[in-house]
Amino acid sequence: MALMSGQTRPLWDFEDIGHNHLRADPDGIAPVVALPTTAGTGSEVGRASVITDEQAQVKRTILHIRMMPRIAILDATLTLNLPTDLTAATGADALTHCMESWCSPAWHPMAEAVSVKGMQMIKEYLPRVVADGQDLEARQQMLEASSLGAAAFQRGLGGVHAIAQSLGALYDQHHGLLNAILLPYVLEANRSVLLKQMDDLAVYLRLTTPGFTGVMDWLLALREQIGIAHTLGEIGIDDRDAERVGRMAFADGCSHTNPIRHSAEAYAQIFSRAVKGL
Known part of the structure; x- marks a missing residue:
């Protein structure tokens, strides 16, 4: 406007x-x-x-x-009446911004640092605010983490957003919810080039299990804790349009800063796995 x-x-x-x-x-x-x-x-x-x-x-x-x-103006009182499902989905959007920025191959050390701080805050405060929407401290911390995530993604986003933006246009589903469901599947597809980043991130987040496995275990546990579906199939999306989604994701600008330059066919396969949970 x-x-x-x-x-x-x-x-x-x-x-x-x-x-x-x-x-x-x-x-x-x-x-x-x-x-x-x-x-x-x-x-x-x-x-x-x-x-x-x-x-x-x-x-x-x-x-x-x-x-x-x-x-x-980041005023947490403006978010107190946000429903639990939207609190979870928008919080997962902020997490995805931070995570995809952290995984981006672009050189931007300031964005790297900001993305880590955002994830540290989200790890602590997203479960709290989903459990108690009137927790004003958690609401405020999540607002600030959200701003950090958006500042961090000047480094670039990746395959999660490339697919999610395509699905949002086709299926009219909430962007943050799509990100939350897709994130583990895209990370798994990028795993071969993320081992060093995930070793570091597991340390920065003080995870019990080290490395990529520790980060993935944390993400899956967090997703379950805040009530996010495991598959796209659970929210009514099937993979009949997998080839179209793959082409759209490949053409999306976010795909250019994914750690691996996946083909349209690879994006179609990632999407199908996210639909079926494979």
Whole structure:
């Protein structure tokens, strides 16, 4: 809304492809003050919007530096009435931002550090806030972790978001829920190049079991603790469109900063495993 308030071109002319952002009249972009009402997306520290093109059944990113909020107010009282399922799903979105940033092959040591701090906070406070939505301290800590996650993903996201954004456009499912279900399956597909990162992360998170196994065990236990489904099949998604999903995920910009440049066929297989739990 801030972008389009002073533009004459149609919205999709500003899609984040090449230098499309230069088409916007910067003086026509209204200033933004952000007050997040969920702890997950982290849009209050971002300069982009992800919008579903319902006609094309794809999600498109609209980006401009002046879309960055001038002021962000993280007031946990605004999240106290968020239902438990949305608290869990949005919290899992923040976790996925941190995790995919941590796994990105891009060089950005500041984002690495921020992503770890975000995961440490989420590990402690997401189970608390799901158990007691009136826990104001946990609500505030999750808001701050959400902002850290969004700041961290300037390093890049990965295959989880590449698939989730495709599914969100096709099936109209909650983005954070899709991320939460997909995360272990994508990590497993990337396992061969993540062993060092997961060795380090298990230490930073003080996990009982070391390495990749420890991180995966923690993620699966957390997902169960906060009531997230294990498979996409449990939320009504089948794999009849696996080839289409694979092509869409491969074409998604997030796939470029996945630790492995998976093919469309590989993404289709990851999606099918997430549907069936294989």
